[in-house]
Every structure is written in C-alpha cells, then in structure tokens.
Amino acid sequence: MPETRRADDLGSAPARSQGPLVLIAALVTVVLWASAFIGIRGAGPHYDPGALALLRMAVGSVALGVIALRHGIRLPAKRHWWLIVVWGVGWFCVYNLALNAAERTLDAGTAAMVVNLAPLMVVIFSGLFLREGFPKPLVIGAPIAFLGVVLIGMNSSTSAGPDITGLLLALLAAVMYAGCTLVQKHLLSAGTDATTLTWFGALAGTVALLPWAGSLIGALQTAPLDATLWVVYLGIFPTAIAFTTWAYVLQRSTAGQTSATTYVVPAVAILMSWAILGEVPTPLMFLGGALCLLGVLVTRLRWGRRT
Numbered sequence: 001m002p003e004t005r006r007a008d009d010l011g012s013a014p015a016r017s018q019g020p021l022v023l024i025a026a027l028v029t030v031v032l033w034a035s036a037f038i039g040i041r042g043a044g045p046h047y048d049p050g051a052l053a054l055l056r057m058a059v060g061s062v063a064l065g066v067i068a069l070r071h072g073i074r075l076p077a078k079r080h081w082w083l084i085v086v087w088g089v090g091w092f093c094v095y096n097l098a099l100n101a102a103e104r105t106l107d108a109g110t111a112a113m114v115v116n117l118a119p120l121m122v123v124i125f126s127g128l129f130l131r132e133g134f135p136k137p138l139v140i141g142a143p144i145a146f147l148g149v150v151l152i153g154m155n156s157s158t159s160a161g162p163d164i165t166g167l168l169l170a171l172l173a174a175v176m177y178a179g180c181t182l183v184q185k186h187l188l189s190a191g192t193d194a195t196t197l198t199w200f201g202a203l204a205g206t207v208a209l210l211p212w213a214g215s216l217i218g219a220l221q222t223a224p225l226d227a228t229l230w231v232v233y234l235g236i237f238p239t240a241i242a243f244t245t246w247a248y249v250l251q252r253s254t255a256g257q258t259s260a261t262t263y264v265v266p267a268v269a270i271l272m273s274w275a276i277l278g279e280v281p282t283p284l285m286f287l288g289g290a291l292c293l294l295g296v297l298v299t300r301l302r303w304g305r306r307t
Contacts (some may be wrong), residue, residue, distance in 0.1 A: 022252050025245040026261050032245075034268035035239035037085030038276055040103060042230035046223035049100035052231060054287040055220075057206040059235025060243075064199040074193035076200070084197060084236025085099060091180035094240045105166035112171035116149045118268065121178035122259040126185070137298050138256050144261030145295025151288030178259075184247070185255040194247035203237070203270055217251055260296060267292040 043052055075100035076084060103112050122140050187197055220228065250258045 012238060013269070019252070019262075022249055025248045025256075028245045029242045029249065030262060030264045032105060032242035033094040033262065033273055034240045034265045035248030036234055036242075036271030037269045039230045039234045039238065040100065043223075043227045044100070044103060046227040047219045047231060048212075049097050049125055050102070050209065051216040051219045052094065052100050053235075054113050054206070054209040054216050055166050055211045055228075055231045056096065056234045056239060057202060057209055059232050060092075061199070061202045061206045062238030063236045064195075064244070067240060068195050068199040071195045073196050073199075076192045076197065077189070077190070078193055080187060080190065083187065084192075084200050087180055087183045087187065088204030089208045091184075092202050095173050095180065095209040096205070097209075098169045102166045102169035102173060105291045106170060111170050115150035115174045115177065116146060116169070118174040118177035118181070119259040119263060121174065121204060122147055122181050123256040125178065125182055126255040135256075137260055138260060141295045141298030142220070142256075142263070143295070145260065145292045146254070148264065148288040148293075148295060151265050151284055151291065181250070181259050184251055185258075188247065188251045194243060198243050198247050198292060211251030232274050232280055248270065263292045263296050 027050070040052070047055065099111070099115065102114075106114075120142055123138055172211055184197070246258075270285055270289050
C-alpha cells in the first residue's frame with residue numbers, strides 16, 4: 001500500500017487515524033510485536049542479548065532495504081541526518097539490548113508491565129511537547145489499558161521477587177520506547193519518508209551493535225537451528241514488517257493514540273502463548289487482557305474532539 005507524502009496528508013492525521021488501512025496496519029503491528037515475546041523466549045537461551053539483537057537487526061535491515069527499494073528511497077533533509085542516527089541507535093540498538101537483557105532476569109509479565117509505562121509517557125510528553133493535547137479518550141483509556149498490563153504482570157511475577165537490575169533495564173527500554181516514538185513522530189511530521197527513515201534507523205542500530213559480532217559468530221556455531229530461525233523470524237516480521245506498519249500508523253495518527261494501541265500487545269501475547277506454547281492463562285490474566293482491549297478501544301473513540 002503506497003504511502004503519500006503531501007503536506008495535507010500529514011495535516012489531516014487525526015481524520016485519517018480511523019481509516020481501515022490504518023487500523024489494519026495497527027493490527028499487523030500489534031500481532032507481530034506480540035509474537036516477538038515468543039521469539040525472544042525461543043532464541044534467548046542460545047543467544048546473549050547483544051548477539052540476538054545484532055542478528056535480528058542484520059536480518060531486519062536487509063528486509064527493510066528490500067521494502068525501501070520497492071517503495072522508492074527518498075533521502076531525508078541533511079539537517080535531520082544526525083537525529084535519524086540518534087533515533088536509530090536508541091530504538092534499534094539500546095532498546096533491543098535493554099529488553100533482551102531484562103527478560104533474562106524478569107518474567108515476561110513483569111517485563112511487559114514495566115515496558116508498557118512507555119505509552120503513558122508518550123501520552124504525557126506528546127501532549128506537552130508535540131502539542132497533541134490530552135483528548136479525553138486517551139486520558140481515560142490509556143490508564144485502563146495499563147491497569148490490565150499490571151494485572152498480567154502481578155499474575156506472572158515470580159515468588160522470589162523482581163530483580164533490581166532487570167527492572168532498571170526494563171525501565172530503560174520503556175524510556176527508549178517513549179523517547180524514540182516522539183522523535184520518530186517529529187521526523188515524520190517534518191516530511192521525512194517513513195520507509196526510508198525506518199531503514200536508515202535500522203542500519204544505524206545494526207552498526208551500533210557490531211561490537212557483539214564475535215559473540216554472534218560463536219552463537220551461530222553452537223545454537224540449534226530452531227533458535228536461529230526464531231531470530232530470523234524476529235528480524236523479518238516483528239522488525240522489518242511491524243516497524244514499517246508502525247511508521248505508517250504513526251504518520252497518520254497522533255503519537256499518543258498510536259502508542260496506546262500497543263497496549264493490546266500483552267493480551268495478544270497471552271493468546272499466542274496459549275496457542276503455541278500451551279501456557280494456559282489464569283482468570284486474572286484473562287481479566288487483564290480484557291482491560292487492555294477495553295482501554296485501547298476507549299482511546300480509539302472520538303468524543304467531540306476539537307479540530
């Protein structure tokens with residue numbers, strides 16, 4: 001689906017945010033990002049955080065390059081190059097390293113609970129710095145969805161208690177998530193091509209991960225094939241495809257509304273884990289998932305929003 005770059009398209013983002021293509025793109029992003037938790041679990045025991053991130057981003061960069069070439073590369077303005085590099089390193093290098101490392105000491109529910117502080121951060125800071133305001137649906141729906149994530153996290157926390165280092169790493173991932181979403185929205189609003197931006201950012205993140213090349217070579221020699229295939233999957237689907245659809249949605253909606261949509265991820269991850277890994281959800285997890293869905297539904301409503 002071709003993306004347009006006219007100024008009037010960018011200016012009409014709120015009006016387009018409910019369009020069917022945008023909703024489909026958001027759904028693709030949510031499902032693929034949810035599947036990443038399963039992929040990281042499958043590959044994590046055989047790849048350290050740096051090696052996993054490097055292989056994922058190397059595969060993802062190649063796939064994004066193919067997407068960018070088919071779409072048509074449009075070079076960004078020179079004044080934006082440094083910000084694109086900073087954004088790419090933060091989103092595709094630091095975020096991946098922090099999340100991969102956090103999930104080594106935290107259970108998935110606790111990690112998801114901390115990382116999902118990010119959409120709330122985006123709602124606040126996009127309202128303050130991007131002048132998106134604080135629409136009632138977003139202010140009401142985002143906390144409801146986060147409460148659902150908290151219930152999921154409480155249910156899956158281990159009796160030994162959370163690891164402080166893991167919590168700090170998950171918090172770093174949340175900060176990177178929120179900050180990079182705001183920077184990406186700024187770059188897209190300035191007219192930067194979404195597909196080219198995603199590809200260049202991925203390349204910057206891959207280069208920043210090269211210090212883990214030695215660890216990756218060793219892991220490739222010892223890891224079983226299924227673990228390596230999980231990382232390849234992470235590079236193609238949750239990275240290349242999902243970040244492309246994420247940029248598509250972010251360009252046509254507000255940063256707060258787009259990030260709030262990702263609260264559906266924990267709910268979808270529960271269902272996928274049930275179907276693929278045979279991990280049966282508890283009633284509390286079902287309740288948390290339902291609150292996630294309800295909260296996101298509220299954020300998508302329009303209650304007499306001013307234009």
